[in-house]
Amino acid sequence: MATHRSRALWSRVMRSCRLPGFRSSWPRGPLGARHVSQEKQATETHFGFETVSEEEKGGKVYHVFESVAKKYDVMNDMMSFGIHRIWKDLLLSKMHPFPGTQLLDVAGGTGDIAFRFLNYVHEQHKGKQKRQLRAQQNLSWEEIAKKYQSEEDPLGGSRVVVCDINKEMLKIGKQKARAQGHKAGLAWVLGDAEELPFDDDKFDVYTIAFGIRNVTHIDQALQEAHRVLKPGGRFLCLEFSQVNNPLISRLYDLYSFQVIPVLGEVIAGDWKSYQYLVESIRQFPSQEEFKEMIEDAGFEKVTYESLTSGIVAIHSGFKL
Numbered sequence: 494m495a496t497h498r499s500r501a502l503w504s505r506v507m508r509s510c511r512l513p514g515f516r517s518s519w520p521r522g523p524l525g526a527r528h529v530s531q532e533k534q535a536t537e538t539h540f541g542f543e544t545v546s547e548e549e550k551g552g553k554v555y556h557v558f559e560s561v562a563k564k565y566d567v568m569n570d571m572m573s574f575g576i577h578r579i580w581k582d583l584l585l586s587k588m589h590p591f592p593g594t595q596l597l598d599v600a601g602g603t604g605d606i607a608f609r610f611l612n613y614v615h616e617q618h619k620g621k622q623k624r625q626l627r628a629q630q631n632l633s634w635e636e637i638a639k640k641y642q643s644e645e646d647p648l649g650g651s652r653v654v655v656c657d658i659n660k661e662m663l664k665i666g667k668q669k670a671r672a673q674g675h676k677a678g679l680a681w682v683l684g685d686a687e688e689l690p691f692d693d694d695k696f697d698v699y700t701i702a703f704g705i706r707n708v709t710h711i712d713q714a715l716q717e718a719h720r721v722l723k724p725g726g727r728f729l730c731l732e733f734s735q736v737n738n739p740l741i742s743r744l745y746d747l748y749s750f751q752v753i754p755v756l757g758e759v760i761a762g763d764w765k766s767y768q769y770l771v772e773s774i775r776q777f778p779s780q781e782e783f784k785e786m787i788e789d790a791g792f793e794k795v796t797y798e799s800l801t802s803g804i805v806a807i808h809s810g811f812k813l
């Protein structure tokens with residue numbers, strides 16, 4: 494059994510060497526994940542390097558995340574040497590939520606962004622409370638103790654809704670929330686980024702981390718982001734992007750195509766989902782192209798910051 498498994502693994506490694514994975518520059522559709530050919534308008538798209546119908550794509554993406562959900566978090570630490578945590582922390586520092594922020598985290602999966610948000614606003618609120626106490630002279634010990642024991646909202650009114658299309662990812666997220674003691678200020682909603690189950694002008698911030706690449710109609714998801722944000726609200730997207738240093742790009746390509754699917758097979762028993770991951774990264778638009786797409790959806794003051802040589806980028810835009 495073990496020999497069969499390792500032989501199968503080796504044959505996959507060999508096959509993957511024949512993939513365009515050895516090219517130093519990658520074919521990139523101008524619209525990223527959505528490729529529209531002249532003959533078959535708006536019916537075909539990409540699922541990694543595979544061309545599939547738009548109807549098929551959603552089901553395939555669903556299957557990927559249903560399959561990897563249980564191993565999702567451990568895979569991210571292994572593949573990125575823990576670096577995905579730093580990227581997510583940076584997204585939160587960029588957001589720098591104000592007290593009372595209403596956040597919608599779309600494609601929120603197992604809750605990494607939501608938990609960071611809750612920890613951030615909790616720390617912020619505690620800091621504010623301390624500063625207020627320090628500023629008040631001559632408080633008795635009883636008054637100070639009362640202030641700490643009062644049932645005041647420890648999140649200062651901030652709330653987060655995690656919205657994801659995949660039940661299995663949300664299930665793992667809810668288990669993590671229980672284990673980490675997150676209860677208040679957190680809601681889980683099953684929903685599609687392309688058709689959000691929320692009213693217009695509802696949220697202060699919309700985040701999407703490593704999610705938009707998987708959506709069939711990225712333009713539709715961006716328009717939905719714009720719709721649900723309040724005027725003055727902020728769009729923030731953390732996603733894979735384009736590496737511009739040729740040497741790092743070559744190493745990263747080698748690592749992506751030769752190591753990541755192997756890790757996927759060994760840790761999650763799922764080569765194909767991790768092959769989809771690395772292929773879908775190469776189909777996603779560059780920093781500048783994605784910036785234009787965000788502007789086309791009606792966002793203003795759109796900027797981006799490339800992280801780790803452009804392996805990922807954070808895009809930001811405002812609904813004004």
Ligand SMILES: COc1cc(O)cc(C/C=C(\C)CC/C=C(\C)CC/C=C(\C)CC/C=C(\C)CC/C=C(\C)CC/C=C(\C)CC/C=C(\C)CC/C=C(\C)CC/C=C(\C)CCC=C(C)C)c1O
Nearest residue numbers: 565568569572573574576577703744745747748751766770
């Ligand atoms: C299904 O869809 C998904 C599933 C998911 O689980 C997650 C997502 C969404 C994704 C995330 C939340 C983040 C996931 C993170 C990544 C995909 C990885 C991002 C990658 C990095 C941060 C590292 C970037 C790597 C480089 C720039 C290249 C550095 C690599 C090397 C020097 C190794 C070069 C590799 C080769 C020559 C290939 C052959 C090598 C071997 C077979 C030996 C094995 C090598 C290793 C295990 C690597 C050891 C590397 C080091 C000790 C150096 C580390 C250096 C750096 C990190 C700069 C989702 O959608």
Ligand SMILES: C[S@@+](CC[C@H](N)C(=O)[O-])C[C@H]1O[C@@H](n2cnc3c(N)ncnc32)[C@H](O)[C@@H]1O
Nearest residue numbers: 558600601602658659662685686702703704707
């Ligand atoms: C790579 S995970 C990202 C999870 C989380 N944001 C994080 O940073 O770890 C991608 C998530 O996008 C979700 N997703 C894919 N297509 C979606 C869609 N159309 N609407 C909402 N979520 C979607 C998947 O179910 C999956 O949970």
